[in-house]
Amino acid sequence: MKKILTFSAILLATISLAACGGKNSSDGSKNAQQASQSSTLKVKTNKGITHAAYDKIATANITSAKGGTDEQIVKDAFGKPNSTSKVTVNDGSKKAAVQYAWTNLNKRFRASAVTVEFLKGHAVGKGYIEAGLHQRRYIAKDNINRVKTGDTYAAVVKKLGTPASESLTGKGSLSARSVTYATGKDGKAISLMFTGDKLISKTAINK
Numbered sequence: 422m423k424k425i426l427t428f429s430a431i432l433l434a435t436i437s438l439a440a441c442g443g444k445n446s447s448d449g450s451k452n453a454q455q456a457s458q459s460s461t462l463k464v465k466t467n468k469g470i471t472h473a474a475y476d477k478i479a480t481a482n483i484t485s486a487k488g489g490t491d492e493q494i495v496k497d498a499f500g501k502p503n504s505t506s507k508v509t510v511n512d513g514s515k516k517a518a519v520q521y522a523w524t525n526l527n528k529r530f531r532a533s534a535v536t537v538e539f540l541k542g543h544a545v546g547k548g549y550i551e552a553g554l555h556q557r558r559y560i561a562k563d564n565i566n567r568v569k570t571g572d573t574y575a576a577v578v579k580k581l582g583t584p585a586s587e588s589l590t591g592k593g594s595l596s597a598r599s600v601t602y603a604t605g606k607d608g609k610a611i612s613l614m615f616t617g618d619k620l621i622s623k624t625a626i627n628k
Contacts, residue, residue, distance in 0.1 A: 469527035470499055472583065475535055480544050482591045483510045483518075489543035499523045499535070508538060510590070516540060531556050532586070548588035551601065557585055560602045565611050565623070572620045574598060577613065585610065593617070601626065 481489030496502070502521035510518045518540040526532055531552045538546035551557060560581055568577045577600075578584070584600035591597060598615040610626040 469525045470523055470530065470535055471527045472530050472532075474498065475530075475547070475549060478537060478544055478547050480547055480589055480592050480596075482593075482595050483516060483540055483545045484595075486540040486543035486545050488592070489539075489545050492539045492542045492544070495537055495544065496521075500525060503534070510538065510540060510545060518545065520546075531558060531583070538590070546588070546590040549586060551586040551603070554606055557603045558582065559606070560604055560611075562604055562611070565602060565604070568613070568620060568623075570620055570622070573618050574600075574615050574620075575618075577620060584613075 477490075478495060479488065479490045481487060500523065503524045504522045506520045506522075508518050508520045509515045518538050520536055520538045522534050522536045524534045526535065526549075530549070532549040533552050534550045536548050536550070537544050564581060568580055581602055585603045587598065587600045589596065589598045594617040596616070596618060598618075599612060600615075601610045601612050603610045608627070612624045612626050613620055614622045614624070
């Protein structure tokens with residue numbers, strides 16, 4: 422099924438790109454970057470994809486996908502995807518991309534699947550889907566009230582721990598990230614939205 426990924430308005434900002442160097446210099450930098458990515462993104466197939474491995478996937482901005490982790494490197498590390506979907510990413514002009522999903526997660530990850538979106542062979546988005554009810558970690562609403570608008574993602578995780586689910590697109594000041602924290606076994610949760618790594622909103626979810 423074709424999907425459309427919608428990004429926050431901040432992703433519509435104009436980006437100035439520095440002039441590229443000579444071809445030989447660019448090729449050398451690309452090879453060095455791929456070698457670095459390949460050496461850090463390793464998965465022991467008998468233990469499954471870990472949260473640490475997921476965290477090492479670098480996402481790029483869709484205006485210039487270069488800099489995102491190479492598609493083949495992720496496939497080599499995570500194995501054959503369990504599903505493939507065509508998606509559309511949008512920075513003001515729609516662009517065709519592909520989303521892969523993996524379910525071979527390490528049991529300590531506490532998620533049911535990892536997804537990564539690729540544009541022109543480079544990661545521009547990633548996320549993970551919440552685990553089943555018996556695996557979720559629940560957070561008291563009073564604790565979530567401790568985080569305030571303007572807090573960084575790192576500061577929120579330090580206060581609340583790892584989210585139950587996440588969706589991230591872009592990077593740096595043009596990034597958009599949505600996370601959820603489960604607050605009850607009845608499916609209730611709190612969604613937190615970040616742009617440019619700063620918390621901008623908290624929304625209650627009643628499933």
